[in-house]
Amino acid sequence: MIPVCRLVDLPAGESVRLDTTPPVAVFNADGELFAIDDTCSHQDASLSEGWLEGCLVECPLHAASFDLRTGRPTCLPARKPVRTHEVHVADGMIHVRLAADAGATGEGSAA
Amino acid sequence: MRAITVVGASLAGLYAARELRAQGFDGRLTVVGAEPHQPYDRPPLSKDFLMGAGDEGELGQLDQLALTDPEEMAELRAEWILGTRARALDVRGRTVVLDDGRTLASDGVVVATGARARRLPGPPLAGVHTLRGLDDALALRAELTRGPRRVVVIGGGFIGAETASSCVALGHDVTVVEAAPLPLAAQLGPELAPVCAGLHARGGARLLTGVGVAGLVGAGSGALSAVRAVELADGRSLPADVVVVGIGATPNTGWLAGSSLAVADGILCDDGCATALPQVVAVGDVARVGGVRAEHWTSATEQPRVAVRNLLAGRTVEAARPLPYFWSDQYGSRIQFAGRRGDGDTVRILEGSPEALGEGGFLAVYERAGRTTAALAVDRARSFMKVRRGLAAQENQAHQVNQAKEYV
Ligand SMILES: Cc1cc2nc3c(=O)[nH]c(=O)nc-3n(C[C@H](O)[C@H](O)[C@H](O)COP(=O)(O)OP(=O)(O)OC[C@H]3O[C@@H](n4cnc5c(N)ncnc54)[C@H](O)[C@@H]3O)c2cc1C
Ligand code: FES
Numbered sequence: 458m459i460p461v462c463r464l465v466d467l468p469a470g471e472s473v474r475l476d477t478t479p480p481v482a483v484f485n486a487d488g489e490l491f492a493i494d495d496t497c498s499h500q501d502a503s504l505s506e507g508w509l510e511g512c513l514v515e516c517p518l519h520a521a522s523f524d525l526r527t528g529r530p531t532c533l534p535a536r537k538p539v540r541t542h543e544v545h546v547a548d549g550m551i552h553v554r555l556a557a558d559a560g561a562t563g564e565g566s567a568a
Numbered sequence: 569m570r571a572i573t574v575v576g577a578s579l580a581g582l583y584a585a586r587e588l589r590a591q592g593f594d595g596r597l598t599v600v601g602a603e604p605h606q607p608y609d610r611p612p613l614s615k616d617f618l619m620g621a622g623d624e625g626e627l628g629q630l631d632q633l634a635l636t637d638p639e640e641m642a643e644l645r646a647e648w649i650l651g652t653r654a655r656a657l658d659v660r661g662r663t664v665v666l667d668d669g670r671t672l673a674s675d676g677v678v679v680a681t682g683a684r685a686r687r688l689p690g691p692p693l694a695g696v697h698t699l700r701g702l703d704d705a706l707a708l709r710a711e712l713t714r715g716p717r718r719v720v721v722i723g724g725g726f727i728g729a730e731t732a733s734s735c736v737a738l739g740h741d742v743t744v745v746e747a748a749p750l751p752l753a754a755q756l757g758p759e760l761a762p763v764c765a766g767l768h769a770r771g772g773a774r775l776l777t778g779v780g781v782a783g784l785v786g787a788g789s790g791a792l793s794a795v796r797a798v799e800l801a802d803g804r805s806l807p808a809d810v811v812v813v814g815i816g817a818t819p820n821t822g823w824l825a826g827s828s829l830a831v832a833d834g835i836l837c838d839d840g841c842a843t844a845l846p847q848v849v850a851v852g853d854v855a856r857v858g859g860v861r862a863e864h865w866t867s868a869t870e871q872p873r874v875a876v877r878n879l880l881a882g883r884t885v886e887a888a889r890p891l892p893y894f895w896s897d898q899y900g901s902r903i904q905f906a907g908r909r910g911d912g913d914t915v916r917i918l919e920g921s922p923e924a925l926g927e928g929g930f931l932a933v934y935e936r937a938g939r940t941t942a943a944l945a946v947d948r949a950r951s952f953m954k955v956r957r958g959l960a961a962q963e964n965q966a967h968q969v970n971q972a973k974e975y976v
Contacts, residue, residue, distance in 0.1 A: 508954075515953075536637065
């Protein structure tokens, strides 16, 4: 489990990037927390810098949009999903459990 | 419409094919492309792809460039005629003639033939490259992996600057020659263009401005003599092993000679990408839409939706007004620009500082009469996105007001 930050430090509509390898983005989407791989599956942009709207994040480079629950792109130009990771809150701290690499295609469980 | 031919099998052509199916065109769809490759993305060619980055090897890299996959290719139900050039369009725009003599009878035609790199006059020399397509990038990359070279990049525009940046990253000795006093001044304006000039210096490339190229000097015999130096107009001579010519692109309209389409630096279209023939629309780098020819990835992906709508309607029912947007990656920095800057617009720095680029970049807006006209960001993707959305909303509103005026 990787500690992210305190829950109070990630208000609704905000995101934070973890310098893991590969980097992970954690979002507070209207009170619900999600973690996905930070690097867009299209080219090289950081999704934590994207535009958050409901459960969707729009990539800041070419506007592909990803569903935070599944990691799947909902529009072009991205065609591949990003991985999703589990998020837990304990004692007011947000933690992320990175998806195991094997078989982690983002198709599986969301937070 | 029963049969539609898309000429040009790259970014705009593929997006047009997608839109045709998405908007319900159920007839025969043929896509003709001069290159033997399936549609691939060009922007990485001067960036990551040129540097050979990525740990997946060459195949992985080619896969990263691919714009589509076998599943989508099947869904599109199109006939792809690749490695074949369209040679002519008949006067009424109903028949596309191919290089191999075949003819395609069509009820509708989407022209998406893009542009090609401009070259310097003179005989070809080994070591001299342009960068437009995958084959160009592979040839240049092969040359750049043969140990340190003296590289001269002619032209300080986006492609030139990105190529220079990639060459520096590969460890080459790089000089950029720009004829104008300042590169990118037309795009970014005199206040902020120096930022990009500064990126070259910070990155470790020499930038010579205000001097043109008189010619290239070659040496050696054999089939092709190899480039040895670049002669400048002021008499200086720059020794060079590799020369990259990045002096702009010319729209591919030659094959339309003899058709009745009007061509002047691009195919003349109305605001809705329609030509004078209602059954012919044009999209992407080859199209001059409402007086403007944009050579950007985003226009090539956004115009096809409107162009196809108008093609299927048989007249212009919608205007294509994407907010101009482009990005560029140079020396580890990401540049993003959106909007329509005019000369004399005032520049306001909203975040960071153009002088301290290493420390997190900056966000600047251009303003005229109290309104934001455009925005430029270096390494400020998140705040840039907010401004870009604001600009797009403002543009939509202005468009609606204009439309309302047309009806009263
Ligand atoms: C190296 C490079 C880097 C770039 N980087 C950026 C960037 O960072 N940001 C950005 O916004 N934009 C960038 N661009 C611009 C962007 O790639 C173009 O705007 C986009 O490719 C235009 O798409 P298009 O389909 O209109 O034209 P093209 O991509 O040029 O495709 C046209 C296709 O038509 C084919 N064709 C031509 N004539 C015929 C014919 N007679 N018959 C059949 N086929 C024909 C051509 O072979 C080609 O495959 C870059 C371009 C290049 C070359
Ligand atoms: S990098 Fe995210 S859409 Fe292109």
